[in-house]
Amino acid sequence: MIPFLDLKAQYASIKTEIDAAVLGVLASAQYVLGDEVAALEREFADYCGAKHAIAVNTGTSALHLALLAAGVGPGDEVVTVPFTFVATASAICYTGATPVFVDVEPVTLTMDAAKLEAAITPRTKAIVPVHLYGQMANMDAIKAIADRHGVAVIEDACQAHGAEYKRHRAGSIGVSGCFSFYPGKNLGACGEGGIVVTSDDEHAKAIRMLRDWGQEQRYHHALKGFNYRMDGIQGAILRVKLRYLEDWTEARRAHARRYSSLLAEAANLETPVEAANRRHVYHVYAVRSRDRDGLQRALQAEGIQSGLHYPIPVHLQKAHADLGYLPGDFPQSEAAAREMLSLPIYPELTARQVEQVAAALRQDAYVD
Template sequence: MYTEPIPFLSFTAQHQPIASEIQEAMKRVYTSNWYVLGEEVASFEAAYAKHNEVNFCIGVGNGLDALTMSLLACGVTRGDEVIVPAHTYLATWLAISRTGAVIIPVEPHEGTFNVAPAGIEPQITSRTKVILPVHLYGQACDMTAITSLARKYNLAIVEDNAQAHGARWLKTRTGSWGKVNATSFYPTKNLGALGDGGAVTTDDASIASFIKQYRNYGFEVKNVAVREGVNSRLDELQAAILRVKLRYLETWNEQRRQLAAIYLERLKNIGDIILPLSDKEAHHVYHLFVIRTERRDALKEFLAKQEIETMIHYPIPPHLQKCYEHLSFRKGEFPLTEKIADTSLSLPLWPGMTSNQVERVCDAVKNFF
């Protein structure tokens, strides 16, 4: 019996029910005749700030710019040190590089994939300026421990919240713990635009002012530049789309959690699979569902033959990327990060995916083993 292929990600179930709302939002922008830093951006910034339980949201061009600006807003400059996960997407490291600061990697917790707080303190020196936790795959880092360290050593926290829209640690939103925080609205994110986009969140009015100026050439008012800035502004069209999608984020996140619960139940005690651990204090929103197995490559190939698409997040750790050869990190220097890179496999999961589709993936995995 023929069965439909299962893609790694599909937007269809998300976008079809809200197509008329999205189209109306796009039409609103088109007919407004105002296409840069207008009412749509301002309204989305207000809505996302409220959703994220912070005073300020500043829309920018993409997540990498959001991270870079957040570090600059903390005064990070050449020679400063920023503590960052060894296991993360390359953009987190690139943001540090763009400031001229020194990248100080820390190994992850083996179960949650997030940076292990116990590894942070030994890396703190007199040159440390920022701790940059990444809420990876939709789960909050241990912000209780990280906040405690930041206070003890008078360090700033900059959260990378690109994969955890709507997540919480205890009852507090990710993206609201740090002095200033960055996120991405790349289309695949839990809250995704229909193109690039990003934002900075903060409770600090002076930082919000800095970001607003920096994203727009450094202008305080039109044609009056008070600092050297860049051109990185959230697009009016993307802001209008995000305003619509933000209304559905909590529903979509709950669907992700329900699908993940099926995976967690059905894949228990199968082969050598290591299932993701959800910290009891974290409200996980499952941007990705990542398992680990020593037979990762063979399993990926097997599933592909069953027309089940999977992905690897991430096959090459930042410290082994060619662009960072000059940092002289050696293979084996971050063994757990490398082990995760060699054994991780991301299974299909998206809002609107059916329980039957998840069951079929689980059956295929079980058949492989």
């Protein structure tokens, strides 16, 4: 069997370092925040090209706090896309604001900047582009529209660790950028975790307070905050993994190139496109087919796992029916939800496994 993701293989490759890092935290008894989390914050901020990083307990919490720091609250609107994981919209709702959707581009499946301005109203407080599957959205166009209307841009970079737009790292272009360290991410914890990066001193100060009960100092609560702190063990583990992230990213990119080459002649199948001036980090390698479900069954018959990201766009989810959107409102997102199939891609995947997956999709054996 070829698994969709193999976290055991990653752990085995760096087991000695991970075990030592965990034991170090246990010995220090700094179980919540602490020196390892502070060091991760410095190192990840530097990696992203940002001044500050504030570690939290999940990527959803990162989005929530970044929105609050930008002043988003009840009565406001936040523009984002419906073709994303539901957490993007949920974080907006947590603030009391209303998600407003715009459709995605048909090729990159990121926010369609040509449709963005029509969605902005006097109530718009922020725009949240989603860097889907590991590729950044069209940030020049999005930022220009946001600046024209005086609204904040908060990057949902939960799938885009190390992705670049015109040599700028994900998270460094908007007022803040939000990352998830869920185990399956390109940089994943052994549990939950997230982080906000920003170069805005005031935003950083507010987010640090909000993640820890709104405290300016112990027992002095200036804001209505949350318990969104990162565990020390996760901070230590992520520091180890961060040292490998660039090598792992290049392995993902090599696998993606190989997939695209092997599937170039496959009938009725579209492979991902890396847009100009962008570095795609392939958190997900998703092919597109009108017979997506048939392809998934064919892979399963060959012992190959695959995934669907995402089969129901947010505007059609029952939980968000109150927003009033209907089928057909966002045709590109709805088509992608029907047609995208995610293939196995992770650094430990072998070249031979990539060939097996491609062969199963082409329904023809690959010969070296």
